[in-house]
Amino acid sequence: MNEVRILAPVGMLGAGFPAATVARGIELGADVIAVDGGSTDSGPYYLGSGTAKTAAAAVAADLRLLLRAAAEARIPLIVGSCGTSGTDSGVDWVAGIVREIRAAEGLNLRVATVYSEQQPAVLRQQIGRIRPLPPAGELDPPVLDSCTHIVGMMGHEPIVAALEAGADVVLAGRATDTAIAAAYPMMKGLPAGPIWHAAKIVECGGQCTTNPRAGGVLATIDHDGFTIEPLDPDNACTPTSVAAHMLYETVNPFTMREPAGTIVVSDATYRALDHRRVRVEGSRFEPAEQHTIKLEGARITGYETMSFTAIRDPHILGQIDTWAALMRKMIGEWVGRTLGLGDGDYEFDLRLYGHNAILDEIEPDRGPPREVGVMLLVHAADQRTATAVAKVANPLLLHLPTPDMDYLPSLAFATSPAETERGPVYEFALHHVVEVDSPTSLFRVTLPEAEDA
Template identity: 70%
Template structure:
């Protein structure tokens, strides 16, 4: 093929879009539809619990749009990081929804599932062999950390997706994958050069975010031997050289380089040119193949159990000394928890956040003067749920009536719900930010209609 057109309808499966924009992309000659199904943006819970952040109905709506359009055009659909975190359960969850949609629409599309979840025992062998290396800010990995993870995934590159496509898959449902691999796989399989392909994949990873109206829909990237062109699917939206170039700043440590499993994208010499008032042409992107193929590991483990309380303050006298009030609150909670429950400070933790004052920026908050109203969120973390809730209940009278040191009466604050304590269950933390040296197919498993390829 002299060129490959990649249709990216949105930044995430389940986010929704106007189906007309997908139809327009098909009419523009799309050769493949790619979309990311997940992210680590929403924190470690979704990986730790192997639970999706999207609702099944939203995923079904979006898959219906993609499947009907792709089937009519005879082009493949690729979904990466299924179920938010790309666990095996996430892949199976999306596959179950996909099967229902295909049956309802009377479509017979061949589906491939790619599993990216990793076994801690197998990774320990890589660790013992010196094939696991840390990424900042984490340090060297130990076996105990691997064993503590409830789920571990490896972020696949394009190779397993290409294998699934070559095996005849018309729908590829991949586990955890780099955001770019989902869009790069088909063009690379069809012989497009790596530099323009990876760069185009990076720009389209978030759909219409590289346009002047991200809410209007996705984009179509056309990749050829010399570069790529990108334009919005909505005729009322536009891409500009600045908007396209700026996306290299998104979620990258370096604005000119981005590492993939098999090498590094280099855009230092990239040139961004406006073809017209809504289309941009990019040339000069390069890709440097790495000496060692690596896969990034992501893992999460339980960090404790959380209970949350929330109270609202409108009293102007309290708000005039809100920092002093908060300091007193922290002191009294610590004293009362020790006196009542006998817990030392290192046996639990709590966070007091003042929304409307400095909960977002903390000491960096530039605004001065008393706030008009403040929402006080108490978040308790303990080794078990009953302990977390007990700490929150000890804090309950303080969240309702605590005066400042200068006040000679008890003020009243407002709980938005009854009971005031909300048990959030297990909390998770990311503990893996490492890479493992391997060969492309080593860590992933592909299933074609019930048959598994290691």
């Protein structure tokens, strides 16, 4: 093929997009629809628990539009990082939604699933080929067994394998955001430089436009570069808005590592073709000597209970740091006296929203706050202990005065009961890559036969 047109409808499946923008992309000759289904942006919980951040109804609404469009245009639909974190359960969850839509809409589509979850026993055999990414240290093998879920981040190759096997729809586990868009044009033999740069720019849908809320974009890749335009006729791409996306989630705005190599855009040029389309040329891709797959794993660190109260008392707010220091001291004393717990048995965090909760000591506005929300987060090895500590702190969160007050103030709990059990708390335990001889060896592709609805 001399060129490939990639339709990127939205930055994340389930976020929603105007139906008219997808219709316009099809009219403009889209060859493939590519959409990301997940991220680690929201922390380790979704990987650790194997659950999705997005609502099933929202994902179904987006998929219904995309599956219809793909079927009518007879072009592939690729979804990566299904179920937020790309676990096997996440892939199956999205596949179940697709199955229901396919039956309800009468769509005869071959759906492939690509699984990316990794087993600790298999990875232990690869210890000598697993190396840390900064700032992580060398992998301690027991860490693998401590993880509730581990995924490998695939490049384009497993997705291409599914497409070459005849899939109309590919539902992939954890994948690089760029691999989702790069797979189809890589399969068609276009140059890697323009492909990977274009894939990076379209990964978040309309974020590379002047109005990211107006829908996604269409990237047309050829042998010399790519052209990008918004799907909304009233939206625009500019050289600045397109070039700026290389600043997003990258260590270096001129390079970005993929499993197979590195995108290099230091010589790229960005030229406005008109008031809404941008032409990019000069990108290149440098293949790596060793193909690597990034490993992501999450594990439970304990259990958490949260309380939240609000302060409007101007006297307390005038010396809020003194009040917070007293609160921390009193919680430790009361918990020790009442529950017999020491510092090693639990930990807590007191966050003052409205006063340095975001910027802490670098907050430029040093004036007293007008109102403050106080969040208490208690972390312990079990839920019962975490909740018990929060309950001991309850009277303090309701009535603690400053040292110079001769009366008990009344603060305002946001909920009743004041304590909310948040359940298990997770942390990322793996920030490593594993060297592989084959880019598809860690992944499993299934391609069931199409079903007539």
